Amino acid sequence: MLRLHARPDRLTFPFVLRSVAALGEVGMGRVLHGMLVKVGVEMDLFVRVSLVDMYVKVGLLGCALQVFDQSPERVRSESVLLWNVLINGCCRGGELGRAVETFEAMPVRTSGSWNILIHGFLRAGDLVRARRFFDRMPQEMKNVVTWTTMISGFSQNEDHEQALGLFRRMLEEGVRPNDHTIVSALSACASIGALRTGVWIHEYISKKGFRLKRIVGTALVDMYAKCGKIDSASQVFGEVREKNLLTWTVMISGWATNGCSDLALQWFEDMINAGVKPDDVVFLAILTACSHSGMVKEGLRLFNSMRFDYDIEPNVKHYASMVDLFGRAGQLEEALNFIEKIPIKPDFVVWGALFCACRAHKNIEMAELASKKLLQLEPTHPGSYIFLSNIYAGVGRWEDVERVRRTMKSKNIEKPPGWSYIEVDDQVHRFLAGDKTHQHSQEIFAKLEEVTVKASAEGYNPDTKWVLHNIEEEEKEDALGSHSEKLALAFGIMSTPNGTTIRIVKNLRVCGDCHSLMKYVSMVSGREIILRDIKRFHHFKDGMCTCRDYW
């Protein structure tokens, strides 16, 4: 346009500035601002809003403020948007105090003003202040964006229960959800394995005639896959129109985490044949599938194909996955050799993968080497210490376990809390290790005792190795073997009819003792137990697990 000497005017700039903002082109933003002044473009409110927003998005809050302060319209009520984008800028720049001041100072407020501020708090992880402003916001101003902001914000801050509670309240208040809302709610269901709520949302959107478009469809497939309903996931996948790479990725990782590695690889081929170009994420999913099922050759072939056929540079996660692939298969020397050849610095996850393999295959020397690296890389990461204490516990060196525990205590390093979710009658229950706060706590512990006794009669033997590596407050509860997944299991058995499948979601890796107990319980109770841990699904039935004790 400039080359043809056509003069941009006040109507041209908003478009261009928006592009600059989206691309984060700081230099170009300044050039445009300069050009605008030089050619004497009339600075109306549109131009100013676009300018302030551009500066906000490229991270120049000072410049945004300058333009704002020079805007004569800012005191008039039609300038709300100018204030709104500035508040957004303060929030993005981490200046929440200033955002609130600006918010309180503005002449008029719209829904957007509130929404932007609430979003700012949520992004900063300040759920309390977000909630406070949400409660203060006039009821009639709350719109679908307000509710969706709250739902996704709470979910992104790991409070999925409150997120779903907000979703229910929103419907009660008669606010109609849109695609954004549905996706946020489904994502919350996926995070905590709230299958019944997820199914309910599925029914709701079918009834309300939502088309299974790409993003809603993908969120639905992901929800089913993460709730262990992989058949439903694949059925929904078939109904999604205009699938894209992401739709395929959630489905393929779904097969992989649900223990169907063959299908993961098969569907990957289908995806390629459908003309969808793979990326680094989907490759990570199929490499994981290979390592979970011991397909070393296939994994290696795919790793090479990724680099040579698709020109995708492996990142540290791919390398970690390869170490895992060799390590799980017991090829520890290959794993170590592989690490030494990695062109980038191996991180915590890479050495962690080697460590886990060493523990599983009982190679103490290499485990100690890996553990040393872990401590060097992340001296304050609780995992480094837990790994180390695991090795010692494994070979019965209890004084060393004790020493590690003391070190952690003196450095104020705490083990991350383990929690498990279970959904019973549309209600999600969360348990912490040793949790006695549940209203049916006594019955739960009695039930746990009862199933443990039954399981023991069949040959279950509590594995003290897993109990003793735990530390701090958990120690006492661990003596009772009350890991969160066990409590959820007992609660599930006592509060659902015989034969009902039990579904549990845990935030950490399942421990060997819990895994063993679940196998026996699936046998003695005749129930299927589906446990999702941080890595994958364990599907227990008739005393066996789909992970084949290899996870």
Added chain:
DNA sequence: GCTAAAGTCA
């Protein structure tokens, strides 16, 4: 003909 705020994958 133009300006803001909410969403899916490892």
